Amino acid sequence: MAEEVGAGGGGEDSLAARELESAKNSPALEEEHRQVTKGKVRTRFPPEPNGYLHIGHAKSMHMNFHLAFEKLGVPEDMRETVFRYDDTNPEAESQEYIDSLREDVEWLGWTPAQTTFTSDYFDQLYDLAVRLIRADKAYVCHQTGEQISKSRSIAKEKAVNPHFEGDPNSPWRDRPIEESLRLFEDMRLGKFKENEATLRMKMDMSSPNFNMYDQVAYRIKFIPHPHAGDTWVVYPTYDFTHCIIDSLEHIDYSICTLEFETRRESYYWVLEALDLYRPKVYEFSRLNITYTVLSKRKLLKLVKAKWVAGWDDPRMPTIKGLRRRGYTADILNAFCKDIGVTRNENIIQYERLQHWARTILNETAKRAMGVQDPILVTISNLEEPVKLESPDFPFAPERGSHSIVLTPKIYIDASDFREDDSKDYFGLAPGKSAILKYAFPVCVNEVLYNDTGDVVELKVTADKDGSSPKPKGAITWVSAVPDNVVSAEFRLYNHLFTVECPGVDTWEAELNPLSLEVKAQGLIDTSVLTVNGQLPSVFTTFQLERVGYFTVDPDTTSAKLVLNRVVTLKESSVKKDVSTGADGKGRSRKEEQARQLLEKEARKNLDPKDMFQAETDKYSAFDEDGIPTKDVEGILLSKSLVKKLKKEWEKQKRLFDSNRK
Incomplete structure (x- = not known):
C-alpha cells in the first residue's frame, strides 16, 4: 500500500x-x-x-x-x-x-x-x-x-x-x-x-x-x-x-x-x-497510473481523433469506460483503498488495478468454457454424447455447478494445438495427448488442412478408461452441437499505450495499435444463458476457464453476444510505485531517443489546424487557422501569447507540408 x-x-x-x-x-x-x-x-x-x-x-x-x-x-x-x-x-x-x-x-x-x-x-x-x-x-x-x-x-x-x-x-x-x-x-x-x-x-x-x-x-x-x-x-x-x-x-x-x-x-x-x-x-497528490493518461485534454483528443470509440470505450480510464470493461464499483473502491493517499508524486502500476479485478471477480464470476479461435475436433471413439458437471466455483463446490455436454464433435481453441511440439508445451500436438477438462484425455491421430494450409480439423482418440499415462496438460472445449453452445464475439483489450509513462509531447506516437483485438467467431457454453434461455444481461461477468474474465458488453443484441475481456487470469507481480518527474526520469537513453523519434514521426501527420483544438482546458476560441484567441474563461489572449502560439503553428505547418511533398 x-x-x-x-x-x-x-x-x-x-x-x-x-x-x-x-x-x-x-x-x-x-x-x-x-x-x-x-x-x-x-x-x-x-x-x-x-x-x-x-x-x-x-x-x-x-x-x-x-x-x-x-x-x-x-x-x-x-x-x-x-x-x-x-x-x-x-x-x-x-x-x-x-x-x-x-x-x-x-x-x-x-x-x-x-x-x-x-x-x-x-x-x-x-x-x-x-x-x-x-x-x-x-x-x-x-x-x-x-x-x-x-x-x-x-x-x-x-x-x-x-x-x-x-x-x-x-x-x-x-x-x-x-x-x-x-x-x-x-x-x-x-x-x-x-x-x-x-x-x-x-x-x-x-x-x-x-x-x-x-x-x-x-x-x-x-x-x-x-x-x-x-x-x-x-x-x-x-x-x-x-x-x-x-x-x-x-x-x-x-x-x-x-x-x-x-x-x-x-x-x-x-x-x-x-x-x-x-x-x-x-x-x-493526484493519481497517475501506468499505460494511460488522465488529462481531460488528452482524453478528449483520443475521442475526437477516434483512437477510441467514445468516452465509454473499455480502453478509456473514465468511470464509464472502466465499467464497460468489466471493472465493478467494488474493484475500483478496493483499488482506491489499497493505494491510499500521499502528498508525494508517484505513479501507480496498472497491475494494482488488475490485481483487485482478479481478486474480486474470482469470488463473484461463475466459470464457463469457451473458445476464441475454434478448431473442430472429432473424437473417433465417442459414439454418444456424455453429460458432465462443471463447478461454478471450483474452489467452492457447494456453491453449485452446471451441466455441459461432451459430444463426438467439439471445438477447442487454436492456441491449444501446435503442429510442432516442445517439452514446455502441454496442449495437443500430432501424436500427443491432453486432458479435456472435466472429461478424459484425447490423443491426436490426424490433422486435416484446407486448401490454404490452415488446420481445420483434428481427429483424436479418447482414453476413456484411463489406461494410458495421464498427460500434464488440460484444455477447455465446447460442444460442436449448436444447441450446446452460444456464438460470441470476444473483444480482447490491452494497454492503450506501448510505454508505462506516455510522454508529455510524445503520447500520441506511443498509442498501442494492438490495444484491441476482436475474435468474431468465438463460442461459449450455454451455462451463460439465463434460466429462460436468454442471453445474459449487460455487465454480467464470467470467468472463461484458463483464459480470463469477460463481461457482457452493451453492444450485445438478441442475435449476438459480445464479451469484453476484463483481465487475463495470469497475474503479473504487483510492482512498486515508480517515482517520476517531468524530465522522464527512470527511462534509459535508448528509450528517450526512441520516444523522440516517435514524436517526430507522429507530428508529421498532425494538421496544424488541429494541434490546439483539443486543449479545451486552456482555450475556448480559435481563429480560422486553429490558433487560440481566448483562454478557458473567455478572456482574449495577450498579443505576445498569440504570437508565440502562431510561431508553434507555423513550425508545425512546415513539418506537415514537408511530409506531403
Whole structure:
C-alpha cells in the first residue's frame, strides 16, 4: 500500500497542512459553524461538469466520502459529504455531463448528504462581490488579457527584485468605489461587450505568490447556462466561488489535489475579506497510473481523433469506460483503498488495478468454457454424447455447478494445438495427448488442412478408461452441437499505450495499435444463458476457464453476444510505485531517443489546424487557422501569447507540408 499521510484515525492532525494566519476563525464563526453542522464533519466532492469522470476522480471520491473520515476517526453517523457541481463555466458544461457525473457517483456506491450546484448560489455570490467592492477590495477593470499578463509579469519580477522598473497595478485599481459599483451593475445588465470589463479582487500585487495578483472574480459571457438558464451574462470564476461555496456550505475539510496548494493564500484571502467561515484545506497528490493518461485534454483528443470509440470505450480510464470493461464499483473502491493517499508524486502500476479485478471477480464470476479461435475436433471413439458437471466455483463446490455436454464433435481453441511440439508445451500436438477438462484425455491421430494450409480439423482418440499415462496438460472445449453452445464475439483489450509513462509531447506516437483485438467467431457454453434461455444481461461477468474474465458488453443484441475481456487470469507481480518527474526520469537513453523519434514521426501527420483544438482546458476560441484567441474563461489572449502560439503553428505547418511533398 502507498504510504499514507496520517492514516489510522489520528484526529485533526491527520489532515493538517501548511497553516496561514488568515485561515483562523473567530469564536463567533466557529460557533455559527457548530450550530449549522450539529457537530457533524463535512467534506465535499466538487467536480466541474465539463467532461466525464475518470479513475482519478474515483480516488477523490473515496477520499472525500470515506478515507478522510477514517483518518480523522469520525464515527459513521457523524459524517457528511456534499456532492457539488462546480458549474461556473457555461461554455464547457452541459446537461450530458451533469447527468453523467450523477450516474458515476451513484454507481460507485456513494450517497451524498446533499447535492448542490454552485450556480444555485449565483445571487449570493453577486451580493458578496458587491460587498467586496464596498469594502474597497474589488474593482472593475478594463485591462486586456495582454495587459493583465504583462502586469503580472512585472509583479513577478518585482517580487524577486524590488528595484525592477514598471508598475504592476491596473490603472483602474484605485477607481472610486461608487464608480465600480455602478460599472459592475452595468456588467450584469449586459451594457459591456465580452472582455471589455472584468471585476478583479484587490489582493496583493507585491506577493511572491502569483495567485495573489488581483484575480478576476467576474467576467462577461453572453452564453446560457445549462443549469441556471439565461438569467446571467456575468459569471463568477473558480477562484472567487470555490472558497465561498465551501464556506456557505460549512465544509469542514476542503480536500483537493496538490496543484491547488499555491491557491491556499487566495482561498483564505477571499474568506477573510468577507469575514466568512474558513474551512480547513488539505491537498494530496493526484493519481497517475501506468499505460494511460488522465488529462481531460488528452482524453478528449483520443475521442475526437477516434483512437477510441467514445468516452465509454473499455480502453478509456473514465468511470464509464472502466465499467464497460468489466471493472465493478467494488474493484475500483478496493483499488482506491489499497493505494491510499500521499502528498508525494508517484505513479501507480496498472497491475494494482488488475490485481483487485482478479481478486474480486474470482469470488463473484461463475466459470464457463469457451473458445476464441475454434478448431473442430472429432473424437473417433465417442459414439454418444456424455453429460458432465462443471463447478461454478471450483474452489467452492457447494456453491453449485452446471451441466455441459461432451459430444463426438467439439471445438477447442487454436492456441491449444501446435503442429510442432516442445517439452514446455502441454496442449495437443500430432501424436500427443491432453486432458479435456472435466472429461478424459484425447490423443491426436490426424490433422486435416484446407486448401490454404490452415488446420481445420483434428481427429483424436479418447482414453476413456484411463489406461494410458495421464498427460500434464488440460484444455477447455465446447460442444460442436449448436444447441450446446452460444456464438460470441470476444473483444480482447490491452494497454492503450506501448510505454508505462506516455510522454508529455510524445503520447500520441506511443498509442498501442494492438490495444484491441476482436475474435468474431468465438463460442461459449450455454451455462451463460439465463434460466429462460436468454442471453445474459449487460455487465454480467464470467470467468472463461484458463483464459480470463469477460463481461457482457452493451453492444450485445438478441442475435449476438459480445464479451469484453476484463483481465487475463495470469497475474503479473504487483510492482512498486515508480517515482517520476517531468524530465522522464527512470527511462534509459535508448528509450528517450526512441520516444523522440516517435514524436517526430507522429507530428508529421498532425494538421496544424488541429494541434490546439483539443486543449479545451486552456482555450475556448480559435481563429480560422486553429490558433487560440481566448483562454478557458473567455478572456482574449495577450498579443505576445498569440504570437508565440502562431510561431508553434507555423513550425508545425512546415513539418506537415514537408511530409506531403
